[in-house]
Amino acid sequence: MAARVSSPRERYREQTRSEIKAAAVRQLAAGGVESVALLRIAKEIGMSGPALYRYFASRDDLLADMVLDAFRGAAEAIHAVDTTTPGRAALHALTRAYRAWALAQPHLYLLIQGTPVAGFTAPAETLLQARSVLGPFLSVFVQGRPLAAVDPLLDGPRAWLSGEAEVAAWVRQWTDLSADTPAAAVTLTGAIMAWSQMHGTVSLEVSGQFTGMGHDPAGLLDVQTTLLADAFQLR
Template sequence: MTSTHRTRTPRERYRDQTRAEIKQIAVSQLAAGGVEGVALLRIAKEIGMSGPALYRYFASRDDLLTELVVDAYQAVAADIRAVDIAAGGRTALHALATALRDWAVAQPHLYLLIQGTPVPGFRAPDETVAHAREVLGPFLAVFAEGRPSGSVEPLVDEFARWLRDDTAVAAWVEQRTGLSPEEPAAAVALTGAITAWSQLHGTVGLEAAGQFAGMGHRPATLLAAQVDMLADAFQLA
């Protein structure tokens, strides 16, 4: 068998190392001053490179931010995939929610980059949708077991229509659950995953942004209560 592996040249290795160093500095700037603190010229100065030279590695600030967004999604998706959801039900839901929160509070600057206030003028590439779905994928499997209560049935009906109208979403749900779009459980899975995303983003996002400072509760306790309410709404065991 002929191997297709090709050894990278020293030039290619140097380029990859330099790009990684640029991104590392950009993440440090992001942590210190938010998105507004990410400045290519300051990165160039810190790395000992001229501004024009740095543009050979990243064509623009948006180009650099795009890679940081993709890297962040890949990192949180890896943590979510590592969760054991074999137990199913609310146990699995709590485990997924905890993994997401743990990742977010450990690097709030990255969480807010992908889930916080949109960056003026910046449009994330279409590929980020696929990365976001990697984060939500395991939630689909958990909610596929659900039996929606009356309060969420109108929402399930709307998501059932979405499944019928959007072949890409239908394919994603089927890939993650094995359910065809026509099966009622597919709409339940999608409804639960999107509802969980909105609930978790609300609580985790507020914590990551420091909005709970000075309040008389632990964010982890609030999140656990919300997860239980969500599990109750879908009658997860």
């Protein structure tokens, strides 16, 4: 089937939406999420306020699009990592890639992982985009053999897999593992641990909490990743 060709009007609309979002990202980078204001964006790009509202119905509508774009950017950085050979090398590559993206786009990182915006409800698609970012982390744990210290954590992911078909399908997509296999709970546990550990370090670095502490955040993340790989006996 031939690809649908967009009309000039549709292309103009998407171009204008992109211009609006670019201005919003500049405001976000300059002053945080509270500085994003539709009327100020309209003035910056030479558009009237009522005209801008034809493209985004509200500030929250604009923020929702920006959140999805941020997750897509993070997913692009993560999916560029070669995880065809699962194991600790791939895990290190993933955590480094995510840290690099967050440091290059700190305002977007904080938009999706920082302090929640008061009154803002993220669109339903956000969950799918977040899982797209986390998916490759599942694949690196497919041959994991967790140490006994990890055992107390396995029951939660096991119940999650058996109780939610969407989660089981997501794990299968990235690992080819059925939800009822022990390895599926292991991979999900590993990904959750990697995600929480990585965000703890990256969030502190991006928000400047490591300033003056006299250590290298990149080195800290690498050591934490090595310890996690050891806990799952990854090769």
